[in-house]
Amino acid sequence: MxxxxxxxxxxxxxxxxxxxxxxxxxxxxxxxxxxxxxxxxxxxxxxxxxxxxxxxxxxxxxxxxxxxxxxxxxxxxxxxxxxxxxxxxxxxxxxxxxxxxxxxxxxxxxxxxxxxxxxRSLKRQLSLLFRPELSRILKRNALPEYSSLSKTALIRRLTELLSPEILSHELTEELFERDYLKIEEEILAWKRERGRLGGLSTGTGIRRTRRREAKLYVSHRIRGRRKR
Incomplete structure (x- = not known):
């Protein structure tokens, strides 16, 4: 069995x-x-x-x-x-x-x-990204930072400004490049820059006291086709 x-x-x-x-x-x-x-x-x-x-x-x-x-x-x-x-x-x-x-x-x-x-909903898919990852998509596509927008509003704006094909590519590229050993620091830095840091929570589901959770739940290897 x-x-x-x-x-x-x-x-x-x-x-x-x-x-x-x-x-x-x-x-x-x-x-x-x-x-x-x-x-x-x-x-x-x-x-x-x-x-x-x-x-x-x-x-x-x-x-x-x-x-x-x-x-x-x-x-x-x-x-x-x-x-x-x-x-x-x-x-x-x-x-x-x-x-x-x-x-x-x-x-x-x-x-x-x-x-x-x-x-499927492209907005739901984009919600799998953290705010710094969404910000990188804006930067790569020469769009304003929209720092005053909530994450939900920012995702809505992205879907208004960029085609589904571009966003699907950007989404998967960010997930390929995501480093779970660095993402917490990026989120904390982003919040500090905007004066939004309060308590221990980053507001993203990752807490400063739970670093091991990312290691438990994710494979950090990017797998490619084996050489013949």
Whole structure:
């Protein structure tokens, strides 16, 4: 019986072979849910939910709407015991991977390729970025800083001024370049410059006393296609 922890590393290797250059973020908050894996590729975000042989589908019904709001493509990766009925639990646009044990490790079967998710919201996707990352997008595109705007208002302004194609590229580039060892300092510096720092919280979900959380939840490796 395959369990979640036995699936992840082999799954990362499969995704690298299947999609080429990618960055893997684990356990990312999306709305009221948490995505098991967010895969960043050039110009697209993939949400990946794992259901091992030991898991049940109880929470998936409430998770699916959040996956659909945030990601360009979604994939359900299941242990082989779930393969027969997996399609009953997700929309038709979702890809489905079946994973089973073999003598040499794990075998991956793409039962259905992921299709484009038409329900995604670019504003929701941009909300995955921190304020300093949004500021860099403004600077690269020769736009004003808009320092008086809230993060929500700034995202709305970005979607008014830049095309979805440009923003999707900028979003994924920022996620590729994100350094979780530096982002807290960047956020604190940004707030100090504007006189908005109060208490220990940065207002972004990262607290100064919880540095280890980023190490727990994210793979810092950017994976590229192996040399042949």
């Amino acid at each position: 395959l369990r979640d922890k036995e699936i992840r590393e082999p799954l990362f290797d499969f995704l690298e072979e299947r999609y080429g250059k990618c960055r893997i973020l684990q356990e990312k908050i999306m709305g009221k849910s948490r995505a098991d894996i967010v895969m960043v590729t050039e110009g697209a975000l993939y949400g990946i939910e794992i259901k091992s042989d030991a898991d049940r589908y109880l929470r998936l019904k409430t998770q699916v709407p959040d996956y659909e709001r945030y990601f360009d493509y979604n994939i359900l990766a299941v242990g082989s015991s779930h393969a027969l009925h997996a399609a009953e639990h997700v929309p038709e646009s979702w890809g489905i991977l079946s994973i089973e044990e073999s003598g040499e490790g794990l075998d991956f079967y793409e039962l259905r390729a992921a299709g484009e998710n038409k329900k």
